[in-house]
Amino acid sequence: MTTYSKKEVLLRVEDVSLSYDRACILRDIRFCIRDIVRPGLQQGQVVSLVGRSGIGKTQLFRLLSGLRRPDTGSIAIRERLPVEKGDGSIELYQERMVQPGDMGVIFQNYYLFGWRTVRQSLLLAARRNKDLAGREEDAIRQYTQRFDIEDVLHRYPAQLSGGQQQRVSIIQQLLKGSDFLLLDEPFSGLDVCMLDKVVELLLQVSLSDELKTLIIVSHDIVTAVAISDTVFILGRQAGLAGSTIVREIDLMERGLAWQKGVREEKVFAETVREIKKWL
């Protein structure tokens, strides 16, 4: 079993609810994501929010990204920001409500500005990142080489394949410098080869920083379990309107996190079966 420990809360969702046209969509959503520390390793977090189609995953995605405000409750993130206290000590982190722009957001169709070339799009994002000031071009070069798209820098989105658009979209949000990366159905509509590449890519991203946190909203249970360390199941409860988190599954505890051949494990199949029962 891999040694790990859960440290500070990076994202806290408390009693979030959302209604649309008086119909309750989401109710009492409550969960938190903690910093997972593995000795001697730089390890980010990969969390999946799974649920059936039409259960409210996209609405939860929009709430988490800050693009929409919940009717009740709060979504707070741990921000890397030095705050000087009265006693002279410096606290490097503070918790605050999520705002649009706090999270890197990758939409299902990998939307990019159609009027910007890849390089221009990436530069726009890099310029938002104060840590990259003066080194934007270098950062773009490094990322595009790493993600194998350096030859499409001067193309427009319409000239890119779906896979290239997805990589540009991910790099754009990475360059922005957010610790959180929120992905809406990143596995949908991909062929088997591309699916493997995307999984590899996301794992690569999660390892890029200790606080890098990927939140994947998906209905593809198998891939979500294979890539994540924690799975939250969004479902309905009998007699109650709206969806809520019906179960949290700690995949690290079951020895399913960070394993390459995890799909072959017996406990993997059992976990997938268990999730399906909860949906």
Add this chain to the structure above:
Amino acid sequence: MFEPFNKINRKTFLILVGSQALVTLLLWQLTGGGLIPRPSTVMAALGRLLTTRLLLDNLLTSLLLTGQALFYSVLITLLFGYASVIPFFKPAALFLVKCRYLTLTGLIFIFTLLTRDGGQLKLSLLLFGIVPFLITSFLSIILHTPNQEFELCQTLGYNRWECLYEAIIVGKADQVFEVVRQNFAIAWMMITMVEGLNMSEGGVGALMIKYNKYNDLPHVLALQAVILGLGLGFDYLLGVLRHWLFPYTKH
């Protein structure tokens, strides 16, 4: 070729256009006569017009006025269009949109009172005619901006002014150009009308009214042919210019 939604290549299409135009001209030539001049008579009148400076001078006058009118119209449209996303300015923009239902008849005297000379009168009448149509098209573009464009701006941490700049001002620049191209026809159509109101400065409109007064239909139709030809030419040029200025519109 006779099935709905069937696609034909460009060469076939051009052959279709050419042959249909030829058949129309032939039918016109064979069945025409009396008061309506035949194409050959119109062509002869066009030939005479082209050999004098009269057509060129009047065309230049009209083109200059159209250019001026388009320049100011685009400026006003952009100003009110961009401002329309700010709630305070939205009523003014919507009022301009509704102005397209107004007719110039009856308002000409008011415009005469408000302007200093014939040149200004023509320009203001053109603006009055063009701006409501330009702004209607432009506001429709703004209204149909995909929400994802704003959301991408927000996820990149843009404030509302930066969203306006990226998603509307930069993002819709090519469509502004297309709106101008499509509405150029309105300006070109109106020019002949307003030039008739103040004939001292000339212009193809004034020239046409002069020929019309003496029932010189061959010259009237020759001028119409010139106006149509120039309009098509500008339409093509603006299309080429759009692809050159905004290369992403080619894909």
